[in-house]
Amino acid sequence: MPELPEVETVKETLKSQILNEVIDCVHVYYEPIVAYPTKQEFIEQLKGQKIKAIERRGKWLLFIFSKHVLLSHLRMEGRYYLKERKEVPTKHDHVVFSFASGKELWYRDTRKFGRMYLYEKENINEKKPFNALGLEPWDKELTPTYLKEKLKRKQIPIKTALLDQSIVVGIGNIYADEVLFLSRIHPLTKASSLTEEKLVILIKSIQVTLEKAIHLGGTTIKSYESSEGVHGRFQNELAIHGREYCDVCQERVTKISVGGRGTYYCVNCQKEK
DNA sequence: GTGACCACCTGGCCGC
DNA sequence: TGCGGCCAGGTGGTCA
Numbered sequence: 001m002p003e004l005p006e007v008e009t010v011k012e013t014l015k016s017q018i019l020n021e022v023i024d025c026v027h028v029y030y031e032p033i034v035a036y037p038t039k040q041e042f043i044e045q046l047k048g049q050k051i052k053a054i055e056r057r058g059k060w061l062l063f064i065f066s067k068h069v070l071l072s073h074l075r076m077e078g079r080y081y082l083k084e085r086k087e088v089p090t091k092h093d094h095v096v097f098s099f100a101s102g103k104e105l106w107y108r109d110t111r112k113f114g115r116m117y118l119y120e121k122e123n124i125n126e127k128k129p130f131n132a133l134g135l136e137p138w139d140k141e142l143t144p145t146y147l148k149e150k151l152k153r154k155q156i157p158i159k160t161a162l163l164d165q166s167i168v169v170g171i172g173n174i175y176a177d178e179v180l181f182l183s184r185i186h187p188l189t190k191a192s193s194l195t196e197e198k199l200v201i202l203i204k205s206i207q208v209t210l211e212k213a214i215h216l217g218g219t220t221i222k223s224y225e226s227s228e229g230v231h232g233r234f235q236n237e238l239a240i241h242g243r244e245y246c247d248v249c250q251e252r253v254t255k256i257s258v259g260g261r262g263t264y265y266c267v268n269c270q271k272e273k
Numbered sequence: 274g275t276g277a278c279c280a281c282c283t284g285g286c287c288g289c
Numbered sequence: 290t291g292c293g294g295c296c297a298g299g300t301g302g303t304c305a
Contacts, residue, residue, distance in 0.1 A: 032281085059299080073300080076282085077282095077284095111297095112281080113282065113283095113300080115301095129300085154275085156276070160276095165299085172298085172299070173299085259276095259277090260277095260298085262296090262297075262298085
């Protein structure tokens, strides 16, 4: 599934493909993908607008237009393709943006989990979902003190807390496992119990893991590839998630369920709870 | 405020 | 071969 590194890769690819394109028309084939506004308003408001920039916030893609901002979350299997107008969308293509140049941007999402919001630019940070997002992994304000404050009342496992986008954005199930392995923290460790020393290591591990993943174009697991159909190379670098044996001690990797999510860890390397 | 649970959704896999 | 059941998982909503 697309997490921060995958979304970053998609963003960079799209920037090279569709920046400054002007939308001629939009087709929405599966209405629930457009969470706000209505399908008709979404189509009407986008018509004639130029893509001035493409940005990322957490796992959200931002298409910046002259007057509006389109927020797109790929969720589990969303992906973008650049196509020629003569091609026919499949049953999994739910939104098609046709540009004046003749190109088309298709949004494909097998499981229909992805969502799009179209807002006017003003006060965008006060609107859903941005009003509930936490810090970027490289934000200077992401310090042990910040995490300590955010986690102090959390009785949940640290694995679950890492997935909470209101604390730090961009970490999904795969990278949460990788970050905890790199930090040598057991995924069931109570979030509020982490010492300052551990939090320093945790923050560093988040940054190192995500930076490396971005550098390698993200991770390709089953359902994800970039908008050019390029597979990420980070799956070759996964140290724990989906592995059979630990890279460090060769112990058999343990798989458990934490907060309903498949969680991989090494009983030798991640002892501390 | 917090945490647990469920719904959304479809393809792949497994057992019968 | 075909069918049913389960699993995968990010997010939002509901409820205790």
